[in-house]
Amino acid sequence: MPRDLPNWTYDRRRELGDRIRDLRLHANLTQEVLAEMTGIDRRTVQRIERGTSDPPYSSLLLIADVIGVPLSDLVG
Template sequence: MPRDLPDWTYERRRELGDRIRHLRLRANLTQEVFAEMTGIDRRTVQRIEAGTSDPPYSSLLLIADVLDVPLEDLVRR
């Protein structure tokens, strides 16, 4: 059941997706290779980068590990 969230949460989700995309590209990884390395479905990676998906904490941990950045840097504001 979808819940209504404040507008600012959608903006923060887009910022997170942009940050992940930037770091992935900086690491010269395609979405497909990145998905394989994290164990996250490529379509899910695509939705996370687009800001249309709320990644679970465990996925954020995997993403940070593959991108070799502290989780704090990944989710910073």
């Protein structure tokens, strides 16, 4: 991942991760269950929720579908 990204991009990734975690918990899903249902590795789910990973669009679509929310609820 490039190191020359503006600082605000890291802040936004953390916000996205927090939102995903909150919605996942609201749906009563563990990270392990979310990973299993989306086909995304559990460690990747952890990194997305911590804001240390840049999830691809397709992963965000899968996460939103499994959690049962529109994609716009994830990305704000």
